[in-house]
Amino acid sequence: MIQMLEETTLPINSVKLLASSRSAGKQLKFKDQTITVEETVPDSFKGVDLALFSAGGGVSKKFAPEAVKRGAVVVDNTSAFRMDPEVPLVVPEVNEKALYAHHGIIANPNCSTIQMVVSLEPIRQKFGLKKVIVSTYQAVSGAGNRALQELRTETQDYLDGKEMHADILPTAGDKKHYPIAFNVLPQIDVFEEDGYSHEEWKMIHETKKIMAGDMNSKAIKVTATCARVPVPVSHSEEVYFEVEDAKNANVAGIQAALRNAPGVVLQDDPDHQIYPMPINAEGSRDTFVGRVRPDQEEDNAYHLWNVSDNLLKGAAWNSVQIAEHLDKLNLLHMQ
Numbered sequence: 001m002i003q004m005l006e007e008t009t010l011p012i013n014s015v016k017l018l019a020s021s022r023s024a025g026k027q028l029k030f031k032d033q034t035i036t037v038e039e040t041v042p043d044s045f046k047g048v049d050l051a052l053f054s055a056g057g058g059v060s061k062k063f064a065p066e067a068v069k070r071g072a073v074v075v076d077n078t079s080a081f082r083m084d085p086e087v088p089l090v091v092p093e094v095n096e097k098a099l100y101a102h103h104g105i106i107a108n109p110n111c112s113t114i115q116m117v118v119s120l121e122p123i124r125q126k127f128g129l130k131k132v133i134v135s136t137y138q139a140v141s142g143a144g145n146r147a148l149q150e151l152r153t154e155t156q157d158y159l160d161g162k163e164m165h166a167d168i169l170p171t172a173g174d175k176k177h178y179p180i181a182f183n184v185l186p187q188i189d190v191f192e193e194d195g196y197s198h199e200e201w202k203m204i205h206e207t208k209k210i211m212a213g214d215m216n217s218k219a220i221k222v223t224a225t226c227a228r229v230p231v232p233v234s235h236s237e238e239v240y241f242e243v244e245d246a247k248n249a250n251v252a253g254i255q256a257a258l259r260n261a262p263g264v265v266l267q268d269d270p271d272h273q274i275y276p277m278p279i280n281a282e283g284s285r286d287t288f289v290g291r292v293r294p295d296q297e298e299d300n301a302y303h304l305w306n307v308s309d310n311l312l313k314g315a316a317w318n319s320v321q322i323a324e325h326l327d328k329l330n331l332l333h334m335q
């Protein structure tokens, strides 16, 4: 997030870095300045125009309203407010206009949702969208730094012929833990009563809220299966989608829509084995799309494969991009 702020076009005069008391006193760099991290208290937000939150839902619930009370606009990267009907859930390429309805807090969606809606929106605009079935292959960094360290340790242990030991994945919030190295885990976050994981629940309801304005909308049907793969950074997704305008839709038309879409890079040339891969997406703000092809059974259905850096477009960049769009629309008053 600091790196995205260093690169932003926002007119930033000064930056404060806030954290818990445990991290207070640490020093971090912003451009050529060294900034000391301060402990967050409600008055930390006095005089702050824009507050970016990414410290867990509990912290956001406690401090985001305090920041708003003191005049800041909050862009929240946690799930605390995503389903609040008063809080816009925004991916600028898709629903920038939802920003006009903000009351101080804007929610940044879940990483796996963001890259999917970025790749589906240009298709929806051209041909309409009825139904989506997505299967994800999500990077370990989505579960945090400790999970990434766990992947490294397990990989080394496996290569050294030692037993692998897991403490964190599939999710710190559940009872059992399994190695991610040389493995695939069909669980991201905890399971709901209906058998879907919470990550899958997020993909379904966030997509409906972003694309149809209501988390329970029936205008777009969505189903998701989310899996963790031993990739450090960048999520991949296979997306099956049904269009409304089956008569006019075809692969060339879908590719043309994607080629011209903001935030999308089309990498789709099977003859030359050109398609998106996580190792190439890391460090980019774009969502890479390829493997566009018709479904073999349904006349109105197609498939695509997308890959995006989950830490940038899936989190830090989308948050700062929201702030840039707030500023452009005059909804953020930078002093």
Ligand code: 2RA
Pocket (backbone or CB within 6 Å): 110, 111, 112, 138, 139, 141, 142, 143, 188, 199
């Ligand atoms: C994950 N989507 O990849 C989550 C992070 N927000 O675990």
